[in-house]
Amino acid sequence: MKIGIHGLTSCYGCQLSMAIVRRLLDVVDKFEVEYFYMLSSKGDIADVDVAFVEGSVSTDMDEEEVKKIREHAKVLVAVGSCAIHGGVQSILHNEGIDYDQAFATVYGDRPIHYRGRVAEPIDKYVQVDYRLPGCPPEEEEIMYYLSTFAIGSWPEEKDYPVCAECRRAGNPCILIERNEPCLGPVTVAGCDARCIKYDIPCIGCRGAVPHDTAWFDSLAKTFKDRGMDKEYVRKRMAIFSAHHGKLDEMLDAIYGD
Ligand code: SF4
Ligand code: SF4
Ligand code: SF4
Known part of the structure; x- marks a missing residue:
């Protein structure tokens, strides 16, 4: 099974958690990792069976990238609170503060030629098939998702507190x-x-x-x-x-x- 692990705007904590899962060796022979941005930022987005996507859409580049990932993936999993709900960086949402006001508060009048957006979850732009929650997700859950995909099944999301x-x-x-x-x-x-x-x-x-x-x-x-x-x-x-x-x-x- 081919998988890709991608990062949009985020702290990369979810990718790190996926990279250091101790029991990864139990299942790794079931997967061909076509893309893992944190471990090797080289290479193009490839066709995969399952794409795991961390991070929120916070720039125009994020939007283009997540759409491209979706085109190349049979199944797409949003990983972590940033991808699923926008995460801590979308705190301005619903607060009545616009982006320019926030930008000026942080950077003043420094000549910064970077333009972001108020962060949004990825399902505003692409269809998400599964959600792997957490900030970052727990090792047990990462293993559960990987294992279920490996045997041709699908993960059940928790619905209790x-x-x-x-x-x-x-x-x-x-x-x-x-x-x-x-x-x-x-x-x-x-x-x-x-x-x-x-x-x-x-x-x-x-x-x-x-x-x-x-x-x-x-x-x-x-x-x-x-x-x-x-x-x-x-x-x-x-x-x-x-x-x-x-x-x-x-x-x-x-x-x-
Ligand atoms: S108890 Fe669990 S869900 Fe709540 S903040 Fe801590 S890690 Fe997150
Ligand atoms: S969900 Fe949490 S750990 Fe994952 S990228 Fe976002 S801030 Fe980092
Ligand atoms: S049982 Fe009480 S302490 Fe435990 S998570 Fe619920 S509200 Fe918090």
Whole structure:
């Protein structure tokens, strides 16, 4: 099976995670890696069975590139919060701040001949077949996606929240017990409640969980009681998921609007 691993505008953390998966040797003989931007930026985008794409569309070049990747791939997987939701670099989305204003704030009047855009997820430009969430994705999930493609199957995306894994791990609930602004109830699982294990509230880096499933966590409904208002939760979720199409719908479900 031929695969390509591509990077648009991003921190390259997802590509790095894919490059250093310890168990990669278990499956590597199933793949021909036609393109891996981080390991070798030479070469042209080639025809592949599966293209993994990290990063958001933040420049004209990103847009051209992701369209070209799509033309050459039978299956396209968006990898990480940048590709899936725009990521931290799309924080201006919905904030009423335009690009020029932000650019001037950061760079002043320096003569910089670079023109970007407010970052967008790749599904605004191309069809995405699967989403591999995380910032970056976990090793277990990378292995799961690679393995399922290797046997001619397809991965199932998780539809339950971080709280499910947090409870299973036996952590105390820092939202209930200490009023910490933990976004575990509204964030898609898969990280094994990594931050809560270190006593840090979840900040939603894996993106919003589908709230229209039976899994949508009743803990989310306690946000209001805990003094976390709707706008506060929206802003925290928007750090990684600014373009999530169902963010407002989810908040309405929690706050009863
Ligand atoms: S999703 Fe996170 S780790 Fe991956 S490229 Fe974006 S910022 Fe980096
Ligand atoms: S709200 Fe946070 S601390 Fe509480 S169960 Fe969910 S993930 Fe764990
Ligand atoms: S606990 Fe939340 S912020 Fe931490 S890795 Fe998991 S999803 Fe990301």
